[in-house]
Amino acid sequence: MNRKHFLKSVLGASAFIGIPFNSYSFSNDSIDELINNTKLNINGSMFSFSDTEIKKVRVAIIGVGNRGSVLLQMFQYLVENDHAEIIAISDISEKKVNNSSDKLSKFQRRKADLYYKSNEDWKKVCDRDDIDLVLIATPWELHTSMSVYAMENGKHVACEVPAASTLEDCWKLIEVSERTNKHFMMMENCNYNEEELWVLNMIQEGVFGDLTHAEGAYLHDLRALLLHENYYEGQWRLHEHAERNGNFYTTHGLGPISFYLKIGRGDTFSHLTSMSSRELNLSLAAKQVNHPITTYKCGDMNNTMIKTEKGKTILLQFDVHSGRPYSRINKVVGTKAVHEGYPSRLYIDSEKLESWGHKWLKKEEYSRYRNKYQHPIIQKLKSVSQAFKQGHGGMDFVMIYRLIRCINLGLPLDINLYDSVMWSAITPLTEISVVSNSQSIKIPDFTAGGWKTESPLEIMREV
Ligand SMILES: NC(=O)c1ccc[n+]([C@@H]2O[C@H](COP(=O)([O-])OP(=O)(O)OC[C@H]3O[C@@H](n4cnc5c(N)ncnc54)[C@H](O)[C@@H]3O)[C@@H](O)[C@H]2O)c1
Numbered sequence: 001m002n003r004k005h006f007l008k009s010v011l012g013a014s015a016f017i018g019i020p021f022n023s024y025s026f027s028n029d030s031i032d033e034l035i036n037n038t039k040l041n042i043n044g045s046m047f048s049f050s051d052t053e054i055k056k057v058r059v060a061i062i063g064v065g066n067r068g069s070v071l072l073q074m075f076q077y078l079v080e081n082d083h084a085e086i087i088a089i090s091d092i093s094e095k096k097v098n099n100s101s102d103k104l105s106k107f108q109r110r111k112a113d114l115y116y117k118s119n120e121d122w123k124k125v126c127d128r129d130d131i132d133l134v135l136i137a138t139p140w141e142l143h144t145s146m147s148v149y150a151m152e153n154g155k156h157v158a159c160e161v162p163a164a165s166t167l168e169d170c171w172k173l174i175e176v177s178e179r180t181n182k183h184f185m186m187m188e189n190c191n192y193n194e195e196e197l198w199v200l201n202m203i204q205e206g207v208f209g210d211l212t213h214a215e216g217a218y219l220h221d222l223r224a225l226l227l228h229e230n231y232y233e234g235q236w237r238l239h240e241h242a243e244r245n246g247n248f249y250t251t252h253g254l255g256p257i258s259f260y261l262k263i264g265r266g267d268t269f270s271h272l273t274s275m276s277s278r279e280l281n282l283s284l285a286a287k288q289v290n291h292p293i294t295t296y297k298c299g300d301m302n303n304t305m306i307k308t309e310k311g312k313t314i315l316l317q318f319d320v321h322s323g324r325p326y327s328r329i330n331k332v333v334g335t336k337a338v339h340e341g342y343p344s345r346l347y348i349d350s351e352k353l354e355s356w357g358h359k360w361l362k363k364e365e366y367s368r369y370r371n372k373y374q375h376p377i378i379q380k381l382k383s384v385s386q387a388f389k390q391g392h393g394g395m396d397f398v399m400i401y402r403l404i405r406c407i408n409l410g411l412p413l414d415i416n417l418y419d420s421v422m423w424s425a426i427t428p429l430t431e432i433s434v435v436s437n438s439q440s441i442k443i444p445d446f447t448a449g450g451w452k453t454e455s456p457l458e459i460m461r462e463v
């Protein structure tokens with residue numbers, strides 16, 4: 001990939017309008033100017049946005065592969081309690097829409113309309129006037145165009161991670177959502193995991209004091225799935241690793257951390273630097289299974305450091321090539337306590353100098369904190385539904401429950417437009433930093449200054 005092609009793939013075509021490309025290199029400040037050139041006029045109007053109440057949310061799902069079919073099943077409780085109804089299902093695979101339709105028939109009497117006849121059939125779903133919310137769970141490169149089309153046609157959108165892959169698309173999502181007054185939420189389920197919500201609750205209750213640092217990651221051995229013939233439709237995810245180098249899956253680690261650090265609610269990302277290791281593991285695995293693609297641009301391990309405007313630091317890691325246990329790290333450091341996940345451990349600092357220690361809390365003490373600060377939404381939902389047990393240990397259900405109930409009640413969503421874009425924009429910015437010898441990259445303000453206003457997290461309100 002030549003330099004121009006690379007920059008277009010991470011910035012978008014608009015960065016080059018009216019600019020002679022030859023005047024730009026990776027090694028000087030002009031990269032910031034190019035990044036700025038992607039910017040669209042935005043105003044921050046979707047902060048705390050709420051629409052009128054929708055008593056029963058009429059839902060369409062586009063993309064019912066691995067993820068979309070799980071999301072569909074998360075609706076059982078909501079459908080059975082008349083909070084939502086699945087109206088339409090779309091995919092390019094007839095088999096997949098039929099499978100999902102069968103799953104739906106186990107808990108919803110009305111059959112969903114099925115759209116599978118072409119790559120563009122999903123547009124017919126968005127063109128209907130009896131749908132309130134479109135859920136998108138397709139390959140990454142389709143997320144923004146599908147979301148934009150749905151919002152332009154009057155639908156709220158909840159899209160799988162990441163929201164966008166280029167900076168141009170990040171701005172576009174904001175501009176369209178603000179102009180159409182439609183919700184855009186990226187469905188970052190890890191923000192709804194029991195451990196992350198417990199840590200968040202402790203932070204809100206002051207257990208950690210003031211925060212200085214956090215670490216998150218997506219460390220997940222995906223070799224077998226990436227190289228599998230049919231797991232990802234058309235092996236779309238493997239091609240991303242062949243073509244790009246950076247952190248492609250920022251949001252599972254960064255989403256919860258951003259809630260901890262009040263990103264977009266009093267603080268924001270200032271700049272980042274990113275470094276990828278050499279690539280060995282995926283190509284070795286590819287050779288082992290005789291896969292035709294044996295060279296991959298994406299390094300095995302990407303490390304990204306982010307500084308916030310208020311001086312906090314974040315370490316974000318990404319590795320889906322190496323054989324290793326799963327981890328999102330989930331570490332947060334404050335003036336009074338430290339948490340680290342995988343496995344979850346808590347350190348509480350002592351106010352007395354002579355009692356300063358180096359040990360995690362013992363099991364009994366840890367359990368005391370775990371029980372005392374369990375997030376109220378977890379407490380509540382564990383008792384309402386069997387569904388809590390499904391979908392990544394409960395977090396998928398909590399996320400869909402909150403999404404639908406907030407729309408039912410006309411409340412702002414937990415993960416707003418700006419959260420969704422800020423967490424996703426880190427991907428193209430890591431790609432630019434990696435390719436330019438880890439140059440420090442200024443992170444654009446996607447909130448029109450709205451991040452400066454301290455505001456509470458919606459998830460802390462019980463619904
Ligand atoms: N949050 C999570 O825990 C989680 C877990 C897995 C995947 N995901 C995300 O979900 C998304 C989908 O991943 P997946 O693993 O389900 O991949 P997948 O390949 O199994 O599913 C994608 C689906 O989109 C369909 N599709 C492709 N083009 C389409 C079109 N033009 N119209 C309609 N449908 C189309 C494909 O046929 C396929 O069924 C990705 O964004 C991924 O990052 C999130």
